[in-house]
Amino acid sequence: MEVLIIGGAGMIGRKLADRLVADGSVGGRKIDRLVLQDIVEPAAPAGAAFETRAIAGDFSKPGLSEQLVASRPDVIFHLAAIVSGEAEADFDKGYRINLDGTRLLLDAIRQVGGGYKPRLVFTSSIAVFGAPFPDAIGDEFHLTPLTSYGTQKAICELLLADYSRRGFVDGVGIRLPTICVRPGKPNKAASGFFSGIIREPLNGMEAILPVPKTVRHWHASPRAAIGFLLHAAGLDTAEMGPRRNLTMPGLSVTVAEQIEALRKVAGDAAVALIREEPDQTIRNIVDGWSRNFDPKRALALGFKADASFEEIIRIYQQDEMGK
Amino acid sequence: MEVLIIGGAGMIGRKLADRLVADGSVGGRKIDRLVLQDIVEPAAPAGAAFETRAIAGDFSKPGLSEQLVASRPDVIFHLAAIVSGEAEADFDKGYRINLDGTRLLLDAIRQVGGGYKPRLVFTSSIAVFGAPFPDAIGDEFHLTPLTSYGTQKAICELLLADYSRRGFVDGVGIRLPTICVRPGKPNKAASGFFSGIIREPLNGMEAILPVPKTVRHWHASPRAAIGFLLHAAGLDTAEMGPRRNLTMPGLSVTVAEQIEALRKVAGDAAVALIREEPDQTIRNIVDGWSRNFDPKRALALGFKADASFEEIIRIYQQDEMGK
Numbered sequence: 171m172e173v174l175i176i177g178g179a180g181m182i183g184r185k186l187a188d189r190l191v192a193d194g195s196v197g198g199r200k201i202d203r204l205v206l207q208d209i210v211e212p213a214a215p216a217g218a219a220f221e222t223r224a225i226a227g228d229f230s231k232p233g234l235s236e237q238l239v240a241s242r243p244d245v246i247f248h249l250a251a252i253v254s255g256e257a258e259a260d261f262d263k264g265y266r267i268n269l270d271g272t273r274l275l276l277d278a279i280r281q282v283g284g285g286y287k288p289r290l291v292f293t294s295s296i297a298v299f300g301a302p303f304p305d306a307i308g309d310e311f312h313l314t315p316l317t318s319y320g321t322q323k324a325i326c327e328l329l330l331a332d333y334s335r336r337g338f339v340d341g342v343g344i345r346l347p348t349i350c351v352r353p354g355k356p357n358k359a360a361s362g363f364f365s366g367i368i369r370e371p372l373n374g375m376e377a378i379l380p381v382p383k384t385v386r387h388w389h390a391s392p393r394a395a396i397g398f399l400l401h402a403a404g405l406d407t408a409e410m411g412p413r414r415n416l417t418m419p420g421l422s423v424t425v426a427e428q429i430e431a432l433r434k435v436a437g438d439a440a441v442a443l444i445r446e447e448p449d450q451t452i453r454n455i456v457d458g459w460s461r462n463f464d465p466k467r468a469l470a471l472g473f474k475a476d477a478s479f480e481e482i483i484r485i486y487q488q489d490e491m492g493k
Numbered sequence: 494m495e496v497l498i499i500g501g502a503g504m505i506g507r508k509l510a511d512r513l514v515a516d517g518s519v520g521g522r523k524i525d526r527l528v529l530q531d532i533v534e535p536a537a538p539a540g541a542a543f544e545t546r547a548i549a550g551d552f553s554k555p556g557l558s559e560q561l562v563a564s565r566p567d568v569i570f571h572l573a574a575i576v577s578g579e580a581e582a583d584f585d586k587g588y589r590i591n592l593d594g595t596r597l598l599l600d601a602i603r604q605v606g607g608g609y610k611p612r613l614v615f616t617s618s619i620a621v622f623g624a625p626f627p628d629a630i631g632d633e634f635h636l637t638p639l640t641s642y643g644t645q646k647a648i649c650e651l652l653l654a655d656y657s658r659r660g661f662v663d664g665v666g667i668r669l670p671t672i673c674v675r676p677g678k679p680n681k682a683a684s685g686f687f688s689g690i691i692r693e694p695l696n697g698m699e700a701i702l703p704v705p706k707t708v709r710h711w712h713a714s715p716r717a718a719i720g721f722l723l724h725a726a727g728l729d730t731a732e733m734g735p736r737r738n739l740t741m742p743g744l745s746v747t748v749a750e751q752i753e754a755l756r757k758v759a760g761d762a763a764v765a766l767i768r769e770e771p772d773q774t775i776r777n778i779v780d781g782w783s784r785n786f787d788p789k790r791a792l793a794l795g796f797k798a799d800a801s802f803e804e805i806i807r808i809y810q811q812d813e814m815g816k
Contacts, residue, residue, distance in 0.1 A: 311633060312635045312636065313636065313651075314654065314736050315655070321655040324651050328638070329648070331638075331644070336641070412623065412639055413623075
């Protein structure tokens, strides 16, 4: 069967492609062909036992989605998105890529016809929720996003459910936790410090902590995220009914708990590299974010979170530092 | 000031226009000009002490919304929609009118510039909710529509909130209960019997009841609905924060309670005109509908429901039968 990854050049897209190459199958079905799309040409994963193809193109340009679905891929992972900060800074671009692009894809799938109904795994985000929150956000809490990015994700969730209900596609939307430890260099995203305070010390570098250690947040490792995507691809959607969007399980931990896990894994010397430098702007942004969930449905459907924050740190060491 | 009604030829649009003519003001501000738009040219209300203008045109056609907002209306009532049954039967038309039309309007408003930020009152629907439900749906229950119409309304709610948050418009979305007693002839809508079992007997005609008398539903009179629209037009939206969409108050009554109210108002002879003729198809549709709400926010913000189902019947007699 054929697998298509839209947004295949990003961090999650590359890790997913590598995993598909390693597994050779998804949802119990052998992969014959893997197509990767992104705005820049994605690197083809090495060592694939099946055909791979990379396509560069703008996902929000009419015609591209038609081209991508013409070969009738069986499983489509839709990871493409303008990130939160950029969608807030560039209103039109955010709506064009995150909303119109997704709708073009859904309509392209619908128009293939002949009974074509691929599994479409859509990555949504906990940004669909907006404060004030209960202590733990349950599966029936309403979506009141406080960013344009969250709004666009929430709209795509509604479209995914309706197109699935109408039988045009077999969709599963998964709301990813914040991915931690994110590999790579420090970045300026408001959430960057959650990864930075672990990643930089592990690499012998100083890290800045801009918020109090009491701040609580909702995390999943990149490996757990890939697990969510693969599980969603193989899920029996009859069990889901018409509610096609799920909050993924994660770990709710405070910054203090993150730091204690780092101490256990890498010792006091690593922890000493974290420098507190309060930043009220970042504090205010982070205070509006959801911090804990009660994702009963996803757990009942077999999605699995990381076991502990220590495990999250060890996954980074194993997957990114070769330890 | 100028008032614009989009979808001004419908039942609610006409009643709203008549009320604006009678009041001469809205939200405490004097009306200088009232513009009515619909796909067919709306009838101008009689006896207006201000300028009235009617525009026929397709709301989903690029350019029309630009034309409608060029004169910078201060209050816009957006009532235009393809109804539930038609949006389900004609997928493309439903999305074009109910979603694309609304987005074109929002973007037209945004592009006027120069600090233009009109009050936009958007009529949403309890169809944004989908079963299974709690006994009474609270203000924080999630939106999982089970129709394309409900999906389109839910998406417009998200857009309204985001465009308001960004400062492009000052939006209030109101989820209307089922309107009862709907004036006019019997129709084939699945919900038609809720009005039919009152309206037809009051007019000496037989009415069909296709569901058991235990069925419970959520009602508001046309007069209450006009009250919601006017209250939304004058509301201090600073009190709402970023959550711009509200479930309107209503009356949760069973069919048996509807019938007893009819008996009190019009006697046994009227009730005898109701003939039970069970229809499993209608039963199944109605079973998926929400039946009771706990609309705390709207009540706290001053929205008012009808006092009783008897009052709903008397409003029909007064407003439609001249009694």
